[in-house]
Structure formats: C-alpha cells, structure tokens
Amino acid sequence: MLHRVLTAVLAAALFLAPASASATKHKTTASARATNGSLQLFSTESAAQKHCPRDQVVWLNTNSGIYHEKGMRWYGNTRAGAYVCRKEADAAGDRDTRNGQ
Numbered sequence: 001m002l003h004r005v006l007t008a009v010l011a012a013a014l015f016l017a018p019a020s021a022s023a024t025k026h027k028t029t030a031s032a033r034a035t036n037g038s039l040q041l042f043s044t045e046s047a048a049q050k051h052c053p054r055d056q057v058v059w060l061n062t063n064s065g066i067y068h069e070k071g072m073r074w075y076g077n078t079r080a081g082a083y084v085c086r087k088e089a090d091a092a093g094d095r096d097t098r099n100g101q
Contacts, residue, residue: 036062036082036092037092038088038091038092039060039084039088039089039091039092039094040084040085040088041060041062041082041083041084042082042083042084043082043083044083045057045070045076045083047083048083048084048085051085052085052087052088055085055086055087055088056069056085056086057070057083057084057085057086058070058075058083058084058085058086058089058096059074059075059076059077059078059081059082059083059084060081060082060083060084060089060094061074061078061080061081062080062081062082063078063079063080063081065093065094065095066094066095066096066097067084067086067089067094067095067096067097068097069096069097072097074097
C-alpha cells in the first residue's frame with residue numbers, strides 16, 4: 001500500500017514539474033533577474049543589455065559554466081541557462097565556448 005502511495009506522489013510530482021518549467025522559454029527563474037553569486041542572470045536578452053549597456057550579452061549554460069555568443073548554435077538554446085554580461089561571466093569564472101576546446 002505504501003509503495004502505491006509513494007508511486008502516485010512521485011508520478012504527480014513528475015507530471016506537474018514540466019508544466020511549471022514551461023512557463024518561461026528557458027529554465028532560469030520566475031523573475032526577470034536572478035543572481036548566481038555575484039553574477040546577474042536574466043531571462044531576456046534585452047534585460048541583460050539594459051544592465052550592461054557597454055558590454056556584450058552572452059547566453060550562459062548555467063549547468064556547465066560555458067557561455068555562447070549571439071549567432072552561435074547554443075545561444076539561448078540550452079536546457080538550463082540565462083542571459084548574462086560577458087565581463088561578469090568572466091569574473092565569475094565562467095568561460096567562452098571556444099576556450100579550452
């Protein structure tokens with residue numbers, strides 16, 4: 001009986017999780033801006049550009065710590081990520097997709 005209850009709870013959790021994650025295009029946060037330590041994460045490119053008007057906006061894969069420039073294949077297209085300012089990403093220890101490959 002306990003096994004059936006736990007299975008039902010797990011199934012419900014898995015069923016509901018994708019619905020809440022699909023509310024935004026990418027898995028960032030519910031707000032337009034979040035922080036990852038001292039790094040500001042943005043859910044839109046325009047919000048990031050407003051934060052750093054004199055810097056390049058890049059897409060950061062938040063799982064790997066690798067960022068991609070506009071026009072690259074993975075720019076805005078990883079499962080977990082956010083738009084960030086390039087200088088802030090470098091200062092936080094993240095790296096360009098071309099470095100180290």
